[in-house]
Amino acid sequence: MEESNLDILAKTVKDIKGIDKNSASLRYQTTTQLVRGYSGIDKATGAVNTPVYQSALFAHPAFDESTGFSYSRVGNPTRLELENTIAMLEHGLKAWAFASGMAAISILLKLFSQGDHILVSNDLYGGTYRLFTTIYGKFGLEFSYVDTSHTEEIEAAIRPNTKAIFLETPSNPMMNVTDLQAVSAISKKHNVWMIVDNTFLSPYFQKPIDFGADIVIHSGTKYIGGHNDILSGFIVLADSELIEQIYTLSISEGGMLSPFDSWLTLRSLKTLAIRLERQQENAFKIVKFLKAHPVVDQVHYVGDPDHPGYELSKRQTTGFGGMISFSLKRAADVVPTLNHLKLVLFAESLGGTETLLTFPLVQTHAAIPEEMREKAGVNDRLLRLSVGIEDAEDVISDLDQALRGGRDDGR
Numbered sequence: 342m343e344e345s346n347l348d349i350l351a352k353t354v355k356d357i358k359g360i361d362k363n364s365a366s367l368r369y370q371t372t373t374q375l376v377r378g379y380s381g382i383d384k385a386t387g388a389v390n391t392p393v394y395q396s397a398l399f400a401h402p403a404f405d406e407s408t409g410f411s412y413s414r415v416g417n418p419t420r421l422e423l424e425n426t427i428a429m430l431e432h433g434l435k436a437w438a439f440a441s442g443m444a445a446i447s448i449l450l451k452l453f454s455q456g457d458h459i460l461v462s463n464d465l466y467g468g469t470y471r472l473f474t475t476i477y478g479k480f481g482l483e484f485s486y487v488d489t490s491h492t493e494e495i496e497a498a499i500r501p502n503t504k505a506i507f508l509e510t511p512s513n514p515m516m517n518v519t520d521l522q523a524v525s526a527i528s529k530k531h532n533v534w535m536i537v538d539n540t541f542l543s544p545y546f547q548k549p550i551d552f553g554a555d556i557v558i559h560s561g562t563k564y565i566g567g568h569n570d571i572l573s574g575f576i577v578l579a580d581s582e583l584i585e586q587i588y589t590l591s592i593s594e595g596g597m598l599s600p601f602d603s604w605l606t607l608r609s610l611k612t613l614a615i616r617l618e619r620q621q622e623n624a625f626k627i628v629k630f631l632k633a634h635p636v637v638d639q640v641h642y643v644g645d646p647d648h649p650g651y652e653l654s655k656r657q658t659t660g661f662g663g664m665i666s667f668s669l670k671r672a673a674d675v676v677p678t679l680n681h682l683k684l685v686l687f688a689e690s691l692g693g694t695e696t697l698l699t700f701p702l703v704q705t706h707a708a709i710p711e712e713m714r715e716k717a718g719v720n721d722r723l724l725r726l727s728v729g730i731e732d733a734e735d736v737i738s739d740l741d742q743a744l745r746g747g748r749d750d751g752r
């Protein structure tokens with residue numbers, strides 16, 4: 342069969358309409374859904390884990406008959422179980438799994454046409470900024486950047502050609518919290534799509550669709566994968582409006598997640614709740630330590646009652662997560678701190694089992710122009726900590742000696 346014939350292929354993908362909203366699995370709590378997935382067990386064999394269907398293609402029983410699968414770029418049973426599980430967890434209708442978060446965002450941007458304008462959080466992952474500005478800007482999409490945690494700035498920046506609002510909450514790396522319900526009201530009023538990058542909290546702690554988001558995206562590389570070993574990305578749609586468009590884009594471009602990485606991600610999801618609970622518990626202890634440390638200036642953690650977004654976070658999330666950023670009093674202490682780490686890893690990612698310290702200025706946010714970076718607070722004194730699941734005492738001891746330039750205070 343010619344896989345380029347979209348009409349024929351669409352007929353073979355039984356799930357094109359998304360998940361069954363009457364499915365029994367939707368009645369479970371999030372933690373149970375994480376463990377059991379959308380299907381519970383593999384229906385064909387009773388396998389407790391959906392097997393890795395490592396096949397590029399699927400034979401048809403007869404002409405005009407289908408198993409529901411034809412070609413793995415279009416649909417693969419392992420990936421489909423993952424996609425359905427993510428759609429269920431996000432309270433969406435349909436999800437697609439891609440080879441990375443950037444692949445997912447890139448597909449999403451192809452919904453727009455030359456001359457369309459997208460409003461974006463001014464504090465966001467540097468790679469997303471680079472994709473917007475240097476790649477899609479070249480093809481005529483327009484982007485402007487506002488502090489979405491100040492909702493009035495969004496309203497003021499809407500233009501006649503605005504088609505979407507794209508935001509991260511909490512933002513990366515400054516941990517600004519955006520009022521999802523307020524943004525949804527603006528997006529509905531102006532008939533623009535509300536897109537939320539939910540990477541920092543995952544659907545365990547935050548479900549933006551419940552607050553009016555139309556589209557959720559993820560770097561599944563972070564909390565969803567959770568072990569610093571897989572790259573993945575997701576697009577989740579709240580309803581059926583864009584299903585056909587995203588479907589056509591994704592099967593045409595072909596950047597989907599492999600069966601093996603889909604399986605690994607399903608395996609990772611089973612422990613997302615306990616990982617995040619532990620990461621958050623450790624984060625509380627580390628924030629307390631950082632706030633009292635002599636070389637530390639400001640600490641940004643949304644679970645800290647002193648954080649400006651604390652009350653809002655309590656209203657729209659079920660947890661605060663494991664991401665902390667903090668500034669040192671002296672820029673000169675940053676490099677010695679990074680160089681003296683023994684347990685905590687100096688690396689640029691987040692959401693995994695290992696605690697990571699990142700220097701956003703030179704790593705994750707290097708693509709963002711200095712003026713915009715400074716305005717957001719991403720400067721030469723700022724560090725970002727992704728809290729892992731180790732013993733918090735060990736992490737704190739390591740951070741302490743590193744912040745003191747390798748000098749142990751005898752802890």
Ligand SMILES: Cc1ncc(COP(=O)(O)O)c(C=O)c1O
Pocket residue numbers: 441442443444466468469509513538540541559560561562563572573574690
């Ligand atoms: C908030 C956020 N969104 C998207 C991405 C891109 O995801 P990936 O690295 O999986 O392509 C990242 C990566 O760091 C991120 O932090």
